């Protein structure tokens with residue numbers, strides 16, 4: 159794998175992180191999963207209960223829905239790289255606080271540098287506000303493309319939000335179709 163040594167170092171350093179309060183209460187740090195050489199990266203907000211227990215992002219019901227969403231456009235976890243804004247579980251599944259996101263951002267930035275994706279998809283409002291722009295409105299701006307620093311960015315609803323409100327699923331499906339189209343247009347590999 160490209161950059162194997164850098165990934166090993168990053169993972170090892172991140173595993174010992176106590177950069178914010180979330181480090182004290184985690185069961186497991188949730189680093190990331192998928193293909194680190196993919197041209198497509200998905201970024202969520204933070205681990206939930208199952209993710210914390212298993213040390214893997216997007217497991218449990220939201221993870222299953224994400225897998226189904228990826229399947230709809232011929233993707234799966236082995237074809238993309240998935241990470242979160244914060245690597246440790248916020249208590250009671252609350253939103254990660256701004257200070258926690260800032261404390262954790264260096265790890266995510268390093269992951270983005272190493273993957274070097276052409277496309278980043280933010281899953282949910284928190285990731286979109288942290289990555290695309292701080293006044294991002296998910297209900298209005300999901301599915302729109304933004305060009306930042308030579309990469310294409312888009313946000314769609316977080317799978318947990320789609321579980322809570324299934325009426326949003328058709329909009330999310332349109333976002334996925336837009337993602338599939340963009341992949342065809344700008345990715346150099348076949349997905």
Ligand code: SF4
Nearest residue numbers: 175177178181246262
């Ligand atoms: S959430 Fe991020 S910054 Fe905070 S302890 Fe975990 S890895 Fe470190």
